[in-house]
Amino acid sequence: MLNVAVIGVGRLGSIHTKLVREFGTFNLVGVVDPIKSNRLVAAEEFNTTAFEDLDAVIDRIDAAIVATPTVYHHAVSKQLIENGKHVFVEKPITPTLDEADELIALASQKDCILQVGHVERFNPAFIASQDHLTNVRWMECTRTSGYTFRSTDVSVVLDLMIHDIDLMLNVIQSDIRDINAFGYSVVGPHADIAYAHVSFVNGAQAKLAASRCADQSERSLFAASEHNSTTIDFTTATASVQSTSDEMLELDINPLNATTEEKESISARFFTELVPRQELSVPAGNAIASEHRDFAQAISTGHSVQVPGTAGRDALAVALEIQQRLHAVRHDAPHTGVPSPNTPALISLRQLNAA
Template structure:
């Protein structure tokens, strides 16, 4: 496969990771590093042995693709300019700041027959990939994503920063319409929510409960999935998974707990996860998720197939994230409608001094 002539736009934390991996990838020809900050672009360009460029528009006609890792507020304009210039785009999540912006970018990509991929990188996590095909007919899902405060991505809250990863995973698994979202959040470090919890109801009856925190003293990235016939625990941090497949007799009613003899009780108690709830540990090959994301992007462009995480998928994750944020803003913390609400616990009625 001919290497894809690509530029990295943005040299923040993720931009530097993208640049390093792109420089090592056989399917990518890293043409340039782009950033408005001279020292930043030159430093990363030197590290990756390519050239530094101040304005991505200088590269029109020279590159086939771009990886956009700028702050979210700049995604829309940068991606729009690239698409209109005929350049395929992989843009970090969230795709844009508004649904209207995301819809417009998806339409431009469609009209110009270009690939628009969104950086929901957990779709490429080996722990998720090794069990995703088994997770059908989902009834209940619980996800937890927590980290310490990194002092990065402070332009967005924890919903757009972390929870949106799990929202994308949930939507990719539960292919049903969202009918209700209930959420609350708390701001700790600044003007954005740093802790959030959301319950999402789907038209098919499935329920997802997601918790995210970026002020946690103990990191966690896991998801528990209950289907109609099995259970899976996905550990995104260790990039592994555990599944449990119940004995069919438990579903048909053939297993009579009350009629068990003492020796049978002892046997099943000591061997529960070998007999009745059969556990399997999955330890997939430990690939780099961002590198696999790059490979998927390049292969989709060269072969014409669809990317794994499309612009539409990114747009849908953004839409649900916005519903979560709306619910957080409306959440009342007191018994009175005149009490406090939202992540900042803001009084519904401005406080006035007396006297």
């Protein structure tokens, strides 16, 4: 069994540690955290050894799960890969593209697996929807949460929206033509609420919304193709598909001059026969545990992981482009939700890729 350590045991690192223990995918050698209380609490809770720094454990492990604050992703992952260790690093892969490129090149040079924790790829509802997420022309993603004071070293784009950026790129698979973005801060200097509209070279469109200052939590995706639409709730791990039936496609009727009988017939059968909604069968599963299994299998077999460093780099590139188009103004009107009128927040479009 592969020996692993979890580096950084805040909230997310503790979840990783718990699941490593529960599912037994790896042999947990220990947890590493410079904050004494973090490492001691995690070590006691999960019956493992606490280490203050990476040097103390690096020779005892085959791989590591890096769940430190984003600013440390590059340095920690680089040290691990330089020592021939496989790395699972939480999203975003790094704060900058240069750092991401360095890790990707180093992992290739050292023949190490580099996996990025874009966990929604492993959500059972997303997996169950794969056959229906083809030729998507329109996509909407909403991701909101309350203010938790976590990940406030980065904007909501790198904190939350990047999950949906990765899903968007995975589903649509086209070069980006334009991005339009808007956002503002509520607490601190970074944007806490952000919206983006992304246009693709193949004609597809996507709308992304993320907030960490919402009174209700939501993680959802809606995708429309030519004759069907897919709705996913990542929180409840449920999904449904609404499809236009052959009968509806062949129906030769103008609603403006349809008879009363025709209208009644269509209305009575609209959602049951003509445009029926099907709840998809979604097997039970834990997305993070599935990430761990993918990581372990790749190390053991040499196969590629589902979310390699290059995919994490692609998501980061789009996230940083969206951030550049945000003007994260201070939220001066908390009761209305309107940003300060003195600072323009809408960023003009700029072409990313030639058609």
